[in-house]
Amino acid sequence: MADSALPTAPVPQLAQSVRDRSGVRRRLRYYGEKLGGSLVSLFAVILTSFFLFRIIPGDPVRTMTHGRPVTIEQQEQLRREFGLDKPLAEQFWSYLTGVLRLDFGDSFQFNRPVTDLIGERLWPTVLLVGTSVVISAALGLWLGVRGAWNHGSLSDRVNTGVALTLWSVPSFWLGLILIVIFASGAGWFPTSGMESTGVEGWERIPDVAHHMVLPLVTLVAVVYAQYLMIMRSSLLDEMGSDYIVTARAKGLRDIIVRRRHAVPNALLPTVTLIFVNLGFVVFGAVLVETIFSWPGLGQLFYSGLSVPDLPLVQGLFILFSAAVILMNLLADLLYPVLDPRVRP
Amino acid sequence: MSLLEVDDLTVTYRTAGGDVPAVRGVSFALEAGQKLGLAGESGCGKSTMALALLRLLPRTARYTGEIRFDGEDILTMSWGRLRAVRWAGASIVFQGAMHSLNAVQRIGAQIAEPIRLHSKATEAEIRRRTGELLEHVGLPARRADAYPHELSGGQRQRVMIAMALACDPKLIVADEPTTALDVMIQAQILTLIESLVAEQGISLLMISHDLSVLADTCDRLAVMYAGRIVEEGPAAAVFGDARHPYGRALAAAFPRIGDPASRRRPQGLAGDPPDPADLPSGCTFHPRCPARLDHCDKLDPRLWPAGDDARAACVHVLPDKGLSLVAKESA
Ligand SMILES: Nc1ncnc2c1ncn2[C@@H]1O[C@H](COP(=O)(O)OP(=O)(O)OP(=O)(O)O)[C@@H](O)[C@H]1O
Ligand SMILES: [Mg+2]
Numbered sequence: 001m002a003d004s005a006l007p008t009a010p011v012p013q014l015a016q017s018v019r020d021r022s023g024v025r026r027r028l029r030y031y032g033e034k035l036g037g038s039l040v041s042l043f044a045v046i047l048t049s050f051f052l053f054r055i056i057p058g059d060p061v062r063t064m065t066h067g068r069p070v071t072i073e074q075q076e077q078l079r080r081e082f083g084l085d086k087p088l089a090e091q092f093w094s095y096l097t098g099v100l101r102l103d104f105g106d107s108f109q110f111n112r113p114v115t116d117l118i119g120e121r122l123w124p125t126v127l128l129v130g131t132s133v134v135i136s137a138a139l140g141l142w143l144g145v146r147g148a149w150n151h152g153s154l155s156d157r158v159n160t161g162v163a164l165t166l167w168s169v170p171s172f173w174l175g176l177i178l179i180v181i182f183a184s185g186a187g188w189f190p191t192s193g194m195e196s197t198g199v200e201g202w203e204r205i206p207d208v209a210h211h212m213v214l215p216l217v218t219l220v221a222v223v224y225a226q227y228l229m230i231m232r233s234s235l236l237d238e239m240g241s242d243y244i245v246t247a248r249a250k251g252l253r254d255i256i257v258r259r260r261h262a263v264p265n266a267l268l269p270t271v272t273l274i275f276v277n278l279g280f281v282v283f284g285a286v287l288v289e290t291i292f293s294w295p296g297l298g299q300l301f302y303s304g305l306s307v308p309d310l311p312l313v314q315g316l317f318i319l320f321s322a323a324v325i326l327m328n329l330l331a332d333l334l335y336p337v338l339d340p341r342v343r344p
Numbered sequence: 345m346s347l348l349e350v351d352d353l354t355v356t357y358r359t360a361g362g363d364v365p366a367v368r369g370v371s372f373a374l375e376a377g378q379k380l381g382l383a384g385e386s387g388c389g390k391s392t393m394a395l396a397l398l399r400l401l402p403r404t405a406r407y408t409g410e411i412r413f414d415g416e417d418i419l420t421m422s423w424g425r426l427r428a429v430r431w432a433g434a435s436i437v438f439q440g441a442m443h444s445l446n447a448v449q450r451i452g453a454q455i456a457e458p459i460r461l462h463s464k465a466t467e468a469e470i471r472r473r474t475g476e477l478l479e480h481v482g483l484p485a486r487r488a489d490a491y492p493h494e495l496s497g498g499q500r501q502r503v504m505i506a507m508a509l510a511c512d513p514k515l516i517v518a519d520e521p522t523t524a525l526d527v528m529i530q531a532q533i534l535t536l537i538e539s540l541v542a543e544q545g546i547s548l549l550m551i552s553h554d555l556s557v558l559a560d561t562c563d564r565l566a567v568m569y570a571g572r573i574v575e576e577g578p579a580a581a582v583f584g585d586a587r588h589p590y591g592r593a594l595a596a597a598f599p600r601i602g603d604p605a606s607r608r609r610p611q612g613l614a615g616d617p618p619d620p621a622d623l624p625s626g627c628t629f630h631p632r633c634p635a636r637l638d639h640c641d642k643l644d645p646r647l648w649p650a651g652d653d654a655r656a657a658c659v660h661v662l663p664d665k666g667l668s669l670v671a672k673e674s675a
Binding site: 246253 | 395429430432449462
């Protein structure tokens, strides 16, 4: 056989095992670097948040007592209580040790620990914004796949046009329009809040869902175009590739070629987008939550900013940044699993 | 009956800038077990022709003519029948192995895919067959777990060949299987293809811009120019004694392997290949032809018999150099 004349050079077992071991070391280094980088970013955020909020204009004590008859002595008393009279270095040290214990101090405004406030508001936001990311990603990716596969068709042009129009609409404006038409107008949905008073037990689920419809529609409508556009252009690129011709030449049905070959490759660029958006989940949708009086972190942030409520804003700032850093880290760790070419 | 009979095939791309006639009336036949080489400069329509054989061109392409494979017309058969003929009847080794494999799938899975599709083999049988195929092309079976980027260019092309053999096809179309490989590897891959098709009695349609490579490998040669076959015959006759001036230029060219400039233009031939959307009148080769006659811009030559079992589309093979045809047309 002519094969025997060809150098096949199988790698000896010894060389193979050496390569495996150095591969493990390389992989550990990769993950170590990613993790270390995230920790450094997190520390930078904590540092920044401390100094950044010390230079925001406005005396918090004066703002808190605004319009109330308080004496200078009472104001001094409040300053002492919040530790604002101590030297900066001392303030920073107690702040840093606090943050590491997840203690962000007491809110000026609510007179309660910031950590408790965040704990109460976290789940409504995760519920609303998390659901919106899932729905908009699923909707956008699905429409993107369909659009690319029938690109140039009427339905593709209509879908892309509608998505781009909605993308350019400000979310608070769309939210207000929806409230005017479907809540105060038609009365189909509540105008604000997350649940009705006096609803107990399992009844709460449909009640919350009912309250969630309009803010959810608002959030999905302004965001899903991002997924659609990325998926559509990425899949269009893949469809022109040679391996797609190979797959068709094998005799596969078009739908299998699309599902098994084109879409998995085209999905890769959208993974990063999904994780970045997941990182912003806890940031909530400040405007949408405020307009719909959704009791989430976005609304909390808004009320903290308007005082300004230093410990609250600081705590939220750190939480939001930590979430983005964490999701970026997860994306970095997950991406090599999906794409063998970038595997360390 | 021949295994493959192509009869007056035309392929036209519809584009925004007008129609591009990439293949303009090609006819040839390929017998079972025979090896046919197709040569021509870049852009003359070789890949278009190859992909048309399995109706794999983009939706903008329009076909006319007939492609009879094993007695059935590819251009009119149903989608279901066509999918069954693809890969099981005829498979393709593509131009660039780098991009012809799916980057995020293991090569074993990609080789197994057509076997699973076209046969009723069990998973264990499919795995065994995949390993056998890899060893057949000179790769260790455990490389089935590798991803394409972990292989060298030559190894990837071996994977493509293993894949092409997977369903025991009657015909393999190899579209420039060695472009972008270095010289040593090119020779290995060519030897490999040659020995495998000979061993299994598979017909081969091998495409290249390099006539000398084809002359070594194939029984018959066809030379393509501007979407038509301009010369066709036994390998030795076409390579050693071409009757068409373009075939002679190609045979004399010996393009240096791996040199993109020689790929675009055979040495000693002035001018560029014509733009298919804007072809010269008469014989499309006449603006570059060293043996041009006065009436070559008026007479569109057909493949005329030119020696033993050979044909050429040039007035020089006619006894009166086509003058009687010109006279008949102008009358
Ligand atoms: N999808 C397409 N739409 C429009 N024109 C095309 C398309 N594909 C190819 N062509 C044109 O058809 C002609 C033939 O192209 P083809 O790829 O078949 O050439 P080729 O002989 O294989 O060249 P190469 O040696 O570079 O591979 C070229 O002029 C090319 O520009
Ligand atoms: Mg080509």
